[in-house]
Amino acid sequence: MKQVLIIEDDPEIIHLLELHLKDLDCQVETATKGIKGLEKALSLKPDLIVLDVMLPELDGIEICRRLRAAQLNSPILMLTAKSEEIDKVLGLEMGADDYLTKPFSIREFLARVKAIFRRGNMSAPVAPITKETKKMTFGELAVDLEYRKVTLKDKKIDLSPKEFDLLVLLSSNPGKSYDRTKLLNLIWGYDFQGYEHTVNSHINRLRSKIEPDMGNPRYILTSWGVGYKFNEEV
Numbered sequence: 001m002k003q004v005l006i007i008e009d010d011p012e013i014i015h016l017l018e019l020h021l022k023d024l025d026c027q028v029e030t031a032t033k034g035i036k037g038l039e040k041a042l043s044l045k046p047d048l049i050v051l052d053v054m055l056p057e058l059d060g061i062e063i064c065r066r067l068r069a070a071q072l073n074s075p076i077l078m079l080t081a082k083s084e085e086i087d088k089v090l091g092l093e094m095g096a097d098d099y100l101t102k103p104f105s106i107r108e109f110l111a112r113v114k115a116i117f118r119r120g121n122m123s124a125p126v127a128p129i130t131k132e133t134k135k136m137t138f139g140e141l142a143v144d145l146e147y148r149k150v151t152l153k154d155k156k157i158d159l160s161p162k163e164f165d166l167l168v169l170l171s172s173n174p175g176k177s178y179d180r181t182k183l184l185n186l187i188w189g190y191d192f193q194g195y196e197h198t199v200n201s202h203i204n205r206l207r208s209k210i211e212p213d214m215g216n217p218r219y220i221l222t223s224w225g226v227g228y229k230f231n232e233e234v
Helices: 011-023 034-044 060-069 085-093 106-121 161-171 180-188 196-210
Strands: 002-007 026-031 048-052 076-081 098-102 135-138 141-144 149-152 155-157 220-223 227-230
Touching: 002 011, 002 034, 011 026, 011 106, 026 034, 034 060, 048 060, 048 106, 060 076, 060 085, 076 085, 076 106, 085 098, 085 196, 098 106, 141 161, 161 180, 161 196, 161 227, 180 196, 180 227, 196 220, 196 227
Parallel strands: 002 026, 002 048, 048 076, 076 098
Antiparallel strands: 135 141, 141 149, 149 155, 220 227
């Protein structure tokens, strides 16, 4: 059973989402204020956080920032109002995994939730590791695709879903440069301008977790004038 935390101050939206999430066999927790929502997220470490931007006491963007700073990697689905384009950008830059614009359909909401759960299920082993397990090793860095697990010097590194997806894409194609728009399209599925800084923010967080020296990256290199690439010489 998946655990979902809804941080939303509209009781009607909470009731509607809770009703349909329970149909997906989810255990649902709720919070109507920002500070309480932050506390619950840190203590529960749920499988999904549905997070509204506009909240009493503490807004959703600041909650997202604090959760990622605390190394909490639960997927975050952010809810924004139609006029809050800047909030979508800021939310994604702070580490949100996806967003929905209000008003949204329940069908679209459930589709996003199911997609997030499908990605998460890849990390749950269903059989012992075998020779056929997909695993890539780059010196002291190991990326296990089947288990969605990353280790550095045999120590597990906790990555958010998008950080892991970025690492897998880049490391699967060493030496190939990707511009920010291409990464945005491949990882987030957004085909428009204005979100490129989201890529920069996620790359910086990824580097902070896997690079021995942020000032002189070993794995994720900057392709000047282009974007990013994985070091083919590792």
